[in-house]
Amino acid sequence: MSALPSSGGGLAVGWRVPLLVIGMLSLLAGVAAGLLRAGWGVPLPDAALAAQHGPLMAAAFFGTVIGLERAVALGRRWAFLSPLAAGAGGLLLIAGAPPFVALPLLAVGGGLLTAATLVAAARQPALHTRILALAAALAALAPLAWLLAARDAAIAGWAAFLVLTIAGERLELSRFLPPSPRARAVFVGIVGALLLALAATAANAAGLRLFGGALVALAVWLLRQDIARRTVRQQGLTRFIAVCLLSGYFWLLAGGLLLALQPPGPLLMDAALHAVFVGFVLAMVFGHAPIIFPAIVRVSLPYRPRFYLPLAVLHASLLLRVAGDLAGLPDWRAWGAAGNALCLILFIATMVAAALAGRAEAQRKTPA
Amino acid sequence: MTAPPFSAEQVHAALRAVVDPEAGMNIVDLGLVYGVDVDPPAVRVSLTLTSPTCPMGDLILDEARQALAACLPEGWTQDIRLVWEPPWGPQRMSAKARAHFGWDGQ
Numbered sequence: 001m002s003a004l005p006s007s008g009g010g011l012a013v014g015w016r017v018p019l020l021v022i023g024m025l026s027l028l029a030g031v032a033a034g035l036l037r038a039g040w041g042v043p044l045p046d047a048a049l050a051a052q053h054g055p056l057m058a059a060a061f062f063g064t065v066i067g068l069e070r071a072v073a074l075g076r077r078w079a080f081l082s083p084l085a086a087g088a089g090g091l092l093l094i095a096g097a098p099p100f101v102a103l104p105l106l107a108v109g110g111g112l113l114t115a116a117t118l119v120a121a122a123r124q125p126a127l128h129t130r131i132l133a134l135a136a137a138l139a140a141l142a143p144l145a146w147l148l149a150a151r152d153a154a155i156a157g158w159a160a161f162l163v164l165t166i167a168g169e170r171l172e173l174s175r176f177l178p179p180s181p182r183a184r185a186v187f188v189g190i191v192g193a194l195l196l197a198l199a200a201t202a203a204n205a206a207g208l209r210l211f212g213g214a215l216v217a218l219a220v221w222l223l224r225q226d227i228a229r230r231t232v233r234q235q236g237l238t239r240f241i242a243v244c245l246l247s248g249y250f251w252l253l254a255g256g257l258l259l260a261l262q263p264p265g266p267l268l269m270d271a272a273l274h275a276v277f278v279g280f281v282l283a284m285v286f287g288h289a290p291i292i293f294p295a296i297v298r299v300s301l302p303y304r305p306r307f308y309l310p311l312a313v314l315h316a317s318l319l320l321r322v323a324g325d326l327a328g329l330p331d332w333r334a335w336g337a338a339g340n341a342l343c344l345i346l347f348i349a350t351m352v353a354a355a356l357a358g359r360a361e362a363q364r365k366t367p368a
Numbered sequence: 369m370t371a372p373p374f375s376a377e378q379v380h381a382a383l384r385a386v387v388d389p390e391a392g393m394n395i396v397d398l399g400l401v402y403g404v405d406v407d408p409p410a411v412r413v414s415l416t417l418t419s420p421t422c423p424m425g426d427l428i429l430d431e432a433r434q435a436l437a438a439c440l441p442e443g444w445t446q447d448i449r450l451v452w453e454p455p456w457g458p459q460r461m462s463a464k465a466r467a468h469f470g471w472d473g474q
C-alpha cells in the first residue's frame with residue numbers, strides 16, 4: 001500500500017502534475033521577464049516577453065495553481081479546465097502568440113475558476129466563499145483590461161484577485177476565533193472600498209491611491225483578526241505558516257502605503273507592486289505550499305527548520321529592491337530582483353528536498 | 369464474535385493524532401468528526417472540513433485512515449467518509465480548541 005493513495009479529487013494525481021508543470025513554465029518565463037526588466041541580460045525566446053511579466057506571473061502562474069487548488073477542493077473534473085486554460089494562456093504568451101489570443105484564454109481560466117468557486121459557495125453559502133468567488137471574477141476581468149491597455153486597472157485587478165483570495169481564505173480560518181459582527185462589517189466595508197477603488201483605476205490614476213488605502217485597511221484588519229497571531233506561539237510547521245502570514249501582512253501594509261501616499265521615487269510602482277505581489281503573496285505561498293502541495297500532488301513535505309531560509313532571502317532581497325526603487329539606485333533594485341528570483345529557487349529546492357525526505361520516511365513506515 | 373472490545377473512545381483517541389497543521393489542532397477538538405459508529409468488526413466514521421474550498425480533504429481522510437488502521441484490532445474494517453451536512457461551525461469546537469484560539473471566558 002502506498003502511503004498516500006489517490007482517493008478522488010476528480011482527476012487522477014498523474015494528470016494534476018502536468019498542469020502544475022505548465023504553471024511552473026509560466027513562473028520560469030515570468031521570473032526571466034522580470035529579471036530582464038530589472039536590468040539583467042537574461043535570455044528570453046522573445047524580448048517582447050518582458051512586457052508580459054505581469055500576465056505571466058499573476059494570470060498564468062497564479063491562475064494555474066489557484067485553479068488547480070480549487071479544482072482539487074471541488075473534486076469535479078470540469079473544474080480542472082480552469083488551470084488548463086490559464087496554463088495554456090501562459091504557454092501561448094511564452095510562444096509569442098499575439099496578446100488577443102493568449103489573454104482571452106487567461107480570462108477563460110478566470111471565468112472557469114469563478115464557476116468552480118460558485119459551486120463551492122453553493123455548498124456552503126458564507127461570506128468567505130463569496131469573497132473567493134469575487135476574487136475569481138477579477139481573475140476573469142483583469143486579462144481583458146490588460147488587453148484593452150487599461151494597465152492600472154489590470155494590475156490592480158490581479159492584485160485584488162490574489163489579495164482577496166488570500167483574505168477570503170484567512171476569513172474562513174478566522175472562524176476558529178470568530179470576528180465580532182462589527183469586525184465582519186468592517187471587513188465587508190473594506191472589500192467594498194477595494195472594489196470601488198478598482199473601478200476608479202480604470203478612469204483615473206488617482207484610483208490607485210484609493211486602492212492603496214483599501215489595502216492598508218485590509219492589512220490592518222488581517223493583522224488584528226488573523227489566528228496567526230495565536231498560532232505563531234506554537235511550534236514547527238504551524239509557527240512557520242504564521243510567521244509567513246504575519247510578515248506578509250507587513251508587506252501588504254507597506255505596498256498599500258506606497259500606493260496611497262505615492263512618495264517621490266523613480267520606481268515607486270516597482271516598489272509598491274512587488275511589496276504586494278512578492279512580499280505579501282509569495283510569503284503566503286511559502287507558508288502554504290507545505291500543506292497545499294501534499295493535497296494536490298500527494299507527496300508528503302515534512303517540516304524542517306530550513307523552510308525559513310527562502311523566507312529570509314525573500315524579505316531581505318525585497319527590502320533591498322524597495323530601497324533601491326525609492327532611492328533611485330538601479331543596482332540595488334537589480335540585486336534585489338535577483339534575490340527575489342533566488343528565494344524562489346531556494347524555495348523550490350527546499351520543497352523538493354522535503355518531498356524526497358517525506359518519501360524516504362513513508363517507505364520506512366510501510367515496509368513493502 | 370471473538371473480536372476484542374473496541375470503543376468509540378478509542379476511535380476518537382486515534383483520530384486525535386490527525387492535526388490540521390494550519391490551526392495546530394487535531395480534528396477531534398476542532399469538531400470535524402461528526403460521527404463514529406462501532407459495529408464489530410467494522411468502524412464507520414464521518415468527517416467534515418471547515419470549508420468546501422479546502423483542498424486538504426483527501427489528505428485528511430488518508431491520515432485518518434492510517435491513524436485508525438494503526439489501532440484497529442486484527443480483522444476489523446473501517447469506512448471513513450467526508451460529509452458536508454450539516455456545515456461545520458465554530459460552536460463544534462471543544463473547550464480545549466476554544467482556549468487554544470483564545471476565546472474569552474471559555
